[in-house]
Amino acid sequence: MRIKLFIGLIFSVFFGWYLCSMVLIPLATEGYQSTLKIWFEWQTFNAGMVALLAAAITAGIAINLDAQARKLEKERARCESKRNFIAARAFLPHALANIDTYAQQCSTSLRSFYLANRLSPRSDEHKEDLAKEFSEHAKPNGFEPTFRDCIKYAEDENSEKMTQLLVELQVFLSRMSEFENEKSIPSNYALEMLVYSIHFQFRVASFYGFARKGTEIELTPSDQSAYYVRLSTLGDDHEAFSLGNDHSLDRYVERYSKLNELINH
Template sequence: MPPIVKLINILCLALGGPYFISMLVYPFYIGDWAHVHAVWETWQSLNTGALAFVASVVALNAVKYSEEKKRQRNFIAARAFLPQALSELCGYFEESSKVLIEAWERAKDRNDRCKTPLNAMLPSVPEVHIQVFKECIAEAEPKVGDHLAYILVRLQIHQSRLKSLHSDFSEDSYMIQIPQNIMSYIFALAELQGLVNQLFPYSRGVETFSRSNLKAEVYFSAYRSWDIYIEDQDDLRGFTERNHAKRWDNT
């Protein structure tokens, strides 16, 4: 319910008590029915205004209730397509990881000048999630909408980085590939995977949404799903632990 409607309801309750006592309880307490009728007649204009005000408040609450139910129905309809959109994003993340891993391995090889194209193909960006996310953001509760919007922002950054990185592996490129930069891209991709994973139970209607800070193990789990074994990658493990602490421990 919007704050302004809540405020109006609170004011109605706060003013309704004294009004009820003044117009009904107290007149009956000090007099008979004739006295009560005389009080009502004396304050007829006030009573008419009060009844009109109460009627308008009831109508306002009825409209807001109807709008809220409509919003909930629209969101249920939009959420029905959310699992498919999330699954497509996970597939896109897996294909993206192939590009990043190959680029990372080649950047670490001092004998590789990174002047030849990557073998991994640049994955196509899925489009179904855009409309689904848009509808969910419009209809969902604020914390869900904020989470989806944040994913979209991070996804756009990832897409831009991946496209630029893929094109930099060519004879015409003058870019020097630094392993730490690509490592940060892998870290950001793992964060995206973790954020998307948080939505799956909610998208299926199994649980209410609760956005919690991502644990370091969430990143390690994403790495393992992309065949990056963190036990053999001390540099990536250390990078993840340091940057994870900076990113989430202070939120």
């Protein structure tokens, strides 16, 4: 834009000087006849200047038309990107629901293991049951194209958050797959992963507004009480979870609730 203004200024000054030298000054000082004489003597130069002026006007029109074409093409690309984003976002609620369902299944299994392990901590049967349950859980699949398109067409901030969730999902799937082998399930690790799975559910829930309405992704704040409420409502055994019942559980809940605060800020 600055280059165009500079070139326009140069041409304006140059042709202004030419007009003054060939027309205005001769007319003002020597009259009409003298002006015609000057034009006759400089007719080759004047013809060149007229041709140059015509070329400048033509170039200006061409540049303007090109700018309009570029603007129109940019607007078309923006509209197409918006349509593609809306189309991709239409599949996002289903993808999120599949991911959330799997996370809830993992939480429910880990919760049952935690409760059973409190009663008989030395029993390997609980680990075998947990491994069997995890091997039967249907892992989410088919979400990659939806995430890819949403990341591609969403605005930068939402795109970054979608990318972050996708990375967290890969980590979550990797950690949950460890429980398919009953020989590698330390009880403390299972307890931490129980809280972590709930933390991940809160993360997924933050994207539903964006998926349904296209609004900005607002990460849902989740304090410690929200974790205990979710733990209490996961099963149908009416087991109530609250702060102070288990110090190990409280420690993990505190850690992941603080992690939520860091993510939100």
